[in-house]
Amino acid sequence: MTMLSRRTVLAAVLALGLFGGAVVDVRAADPDPLPSWNHGPTKQSILDFVAAVTKEGGPDYVAPAERVATFDNDGTLWIEQPIYNQFAFAIDRVKATSNQHPEWKTKEPFASILKGDLKGLAASGEKGMVEIVAATHSGMTTTDFNKEVKEWLAIAKHPRFKVLYTDLVYQPMIELLDYLRANGFKTFIVSGGGVEFMRAFADKTYGIPPEQVIGSSGVTEYQMWDASPVLIKMPKVLFVDDGPGKPEGIDHFIGRRPIFAFGNSNGDKEMLEWTAAGDGLRFMGLVYHTDAEREYAYGPADGLPDSKVGTFSQALMDEATGKGWGIANMKNDWKTIFPGAKAAP
Amino acid sequence: MTMLSRRTVLAAVLALGLFGGAVVDVRAADPDPLPSWNHGPTKQSILDFVAAVTKEGGPDYVAPAERVATFDNDGTLWIEQPIYNQFAFAIDRVKATSNQHPEWKTKEPFASILKGDLKGLAASGEKGMVEIVAATHSGMTTTDFNKEVKEWLAIAKHPRFKVLYTDLVYQPMIELLDYLRANGFKTFIVSGGGVEFMRAFADKTYGIPPEQVIGSSGVTEYQMWDASPVLIKMPKVLFVDDGPGKPEGIDHFIGRRPIFAFGNSNGDKEMLEWTAAGDGLRFMGLVYHTDAEREYAYGPADGLPDSKVGTFSQALMDEATGKGWGIANMKNDWKTIFPGAKAAP
Numbered sequence: 001m002t003m004l005s006r007r008t009v010l011a012a013v014l015a016l017g018l019f020g021g022a023v024v025d026v027r028a029a030d031p032d033p034l035p036s037w038n039h040g041p042t043k044q045s046i047l048d049f050v051a052a053v054t055k056e057g058g059p060d061y062v063a064p065a066e067r068v069a070t071f072d073n074d075g076t077l078w079i080e081q082p083i084y085n086q087f088a089f090a091i092d093r094v095k096a097t098s099n100q101h102p103e104w105k106t107k108e109p110f111a112s113i114l115k116g117d118l119k120g121l122a123a124s125g126e127k128g129m130v131e132i133v134a135a136t137h138s139g140m141t142t143t144d145f146n147k148e149v150k151e152w153l154a155i156a157k158h159p160r161f162k163v164l165y166t167d168l169v170y171q172p173m174i175e176l177l178d179y180l181r182a183n184g185f186k187t188f189i190v191s192g193g194g195v196e197f198m199r200a201f202a203d204k205t206y207g208i209p210p211e212q213v214i215g216s217s218g219v220t221e222y223q224m225w226d227a228s229p230v231l232i233k234m235p236k237v238l239f240v241d242d243g244p245g246k247p248e249g250i251d252h253f254i255g256r257r258p259i260f261a262f263g264n265s266n267g268d269k270e271m272l273e274w275t276a277a278g279d280g281l282r283f284m285g286l287v288y289h290t291d292a293e294r295e296y297a298y299g300p301a302d303g304l305p306d307s308k309v310g311t312f313s314q315a316l317m318d319e320a321t322g323k324g325w326g327i328a329n330m331k332n333d334w335k336t337i338f339p340g341a342k343a344a345p
Numbered sequence: 346m347t348m349l350s351r352r353t354v355l356a357a358v359l360a361l362g363l364f365g366g367a368v369v370d371v372r373a374a375d376p377d378p379l380p381s382w383n384h385g386p387t388k389q390s391i392l393d394f395v396a397a398v399t400k401e402g403g404p405d406y407v408a409p410a411e412r413v414a415t416f417d418n419d420g421t422l423w424i425e426q427p428i429y430n431q432f433a434f435a436i437d438r439v440k441a442t443s444n445q446h447p448e449w450k451t452k453e454p455f456a457s458i459l460k461g462d463l464k465g466l467a468a469s470g471e472k473g474m475v476e477i478v479a480a481t482h483s484g485m486t487t488t489d490f491n492k493e494v495k496e497w498l499a500i501a502k503h504p505r506f507k508v509l510y511t512d513l514v515y516q517p518m519i520e521l522l523d524y525l526r527a528n529g530f531k532t533f534i535v536s537g538g539g540v541e542f543m544r545a546f547a548d549k550t551y552g553i554p555p556e557q558v559i560g561s562s563g564v565t566e567y568q569m570w571d572a573s574p575v576l577i578k579m580p581k582v583l584f585v586d587d588g589p590g591k592p593e594g595i596d597h598f599i600g601r602r603p604i605f606a607f608g609n610s611n612g613d614k615e616m617l618e619w620t621a622a623g624d625g626l627r628f629m630g631l632v633y634h635t636d637a638e639r640e641y642a643y644g645p646a647d648g649l650p651d652s653k654v655g656t657f658s659q660a661l662m663d664e665a666t667g668k669g670w671g672i673a674n675m676k677n678d679w680k681t682i683f684p685g686a687k688a689a690p
Contacts, residue, residue, distance in 0.1 A: 255555030
């Protein structure tokens with residue numbers, strides 16, 4: 001390349017840099033930001049939405065500070081079947097600490113867990129679940145609890161896929177989180193799951209820092225142990241971040257209304273409605289689990305079975321369809337489900 | 346200037362740009378980041394702390410994501426005398442809405458407010474304060490409450506300084522917030538004040554966005570009004586962010602331990618202790634109100650009177666001195682108290 005031609009190239013680059021926006025749409029040449037999504041109306045509606053709210057001077061422009069995106073976690077960012085991962089953690093904690101609780105041998109729902117009787121456990125219902133979570137999520141410092149979760153996540157395997165739970169996050173949603181952040185969005189988790197459980201992995205796994213994780217929580221109590229302050233997790237619920245609790249939690253923690261929200265079940269309905277009710281352009285989406293082969297299939301239509309975990313009712317599907325919310329149909333919309341080739345069904 | 350000398354200057358600039366860190370300490374030539382602080386041990390300890398935790402490769406280096414700084418609000422970032430500004434708002438709301446509450450004419454503490462009897466109001470004590478706040482901070486949507494606060498802040502004047510309350514923020518602390526953010530810190534408010542009250546002005550006044558404001562809060566309830574979702578403020582306390590509630594709130598909302606914390610009263614003790622108890626270098630500071638002429642003087646020592654608002658006990662002063670926490674002595678450490686020349690005593 002001669003000196004002259006290098007100068008010409010330089011001039012062209014400078015001109016593109018200065019006038020590129022008017023001359024060519026540089027973004028059109030960018031690689032696909034959502035490569036694990038098949039082309040279809042849901043992917044297109046996401047791309048269109050982001051283009052519209054980030055276009056300076058455009059009618060739908062939203063300032064970066066207001067670009068708040070909220071995501072449910074279980075069933076939206078990672079797997080939630082056959083039981084919520086946090087509940088699998090709680091069951092493992094019951095087993096691991098049963099030596100310290102001889103009374104559990106004869107006390108339900110603990111006795112069923114220790115006998116490996118999942119039917120007996122299921123029979124204890126929601127009341128049993130609450131007892132198990134209370135017993136395994138309180139009575140220790142917040143620091144020790146964080147350590148327990150991290151240790152469990154480092155070794156516990158999913159019963160079907162035989163890989164770590166953090167390998168069972170949804171690659172298309174990871175790409176979506178990255179894409180939104182690259183476009184100036186602040187991404188939040190707003191989940192019914194325990195806030196401390198999620199914070200133990202959300203930063204590394206999703207790129208979502210602890211201060212942007214909102215979840216259900218218990219009361220903590222500040223105490224002095226040997227002249228050092230600790231926070232003790234108490235067996236008392238402070239806040240349930242599910243259903244109507246999601247917009248309440250969003251208002252409480254964020255103090256701004258999202259312009260983008262994604263969920264996958266009835267517990268996300270109010271978050272999506274709250275998001276939709278704001279002024280200006282909005283995006284509301286639902287992950288629809290339709291792929292029994294690569295993940296799980298459960299839901300309101302298409303002959304799929306109902307699920308007590310992550311229930312997605314016909315009423316919610318009707319509302320979503322009627323209001324034009326995006327549906328991420330796992331089987332049709334997602335090329336890949338899990339990152340890498342770590343998880344095989 | 347000849348072409349040659351311009352080139353020489355350019356070369357020198359480039360050289361400084363490329364090798365400045367090794368050749369000269371460019372920061373030494375920077376303008377003072379805290380111009381409203383007099384030179385003294387407290388200012389120096391802040392500068393030293395920030396230099397140490399931001400020095401890459403240094404023994405005290407802290408990654409930007411972990412640079413969490415928490416500030417009390419009343420008496421730390423803005424004035425808190427003669428009564429908390431939010432309480433002045435509540436009193437004004439009682440007056441403004443008394444037409445809708447004929448029963449208040451004979452019911453304390455409302456009757457005292459309506460008669461302008463501040464002694465009668467004071468006699469109602471903390472119980473009276475709680476009743477006044479409950480009556481004026483619930484029963485409306487979060488949107489309407491935000492509007493009420495903004496309207497009040499736009500016109501209400503401080504009884505002594507005769508300026509807007511948001512003009513009575515502390516210029517040295519505004520500089521400190523800016524300085525920390527310029528050094529990669531994320532700044533949070535952690536205050537006993539109402540979270541929604543503070544969010545109405547914190548972004549514009551302090552550069553602290555709503556999602557970084559932590560405060561006391563009431564329960565909200567998600568309801569549908571004419572097919573539109575609203576959040577209603579209920580007369581029920583959810584969380585009190587004061588005293589031990591401050592570390593609890595920090596853990597609940599942020600999920601990280603601060604490395605820098607500033608307060609001014611007994612209610613900040615646990616936040617400072619919690620901050621101090623982490624690993625690595627820490628900074629803990631207290632504003633000490635010693636300037637009756639330019640602001641107010643109250644506190645544990647120096648013959649100053651006690652105050653029921655923003656009490657700073659001798660025990661806290663002893664702890665701060667013993668542990669080497671920074672004391673921002675208003676009279677000695679602050680050249681300027683309020684921004685601009687808006688406020689004259």
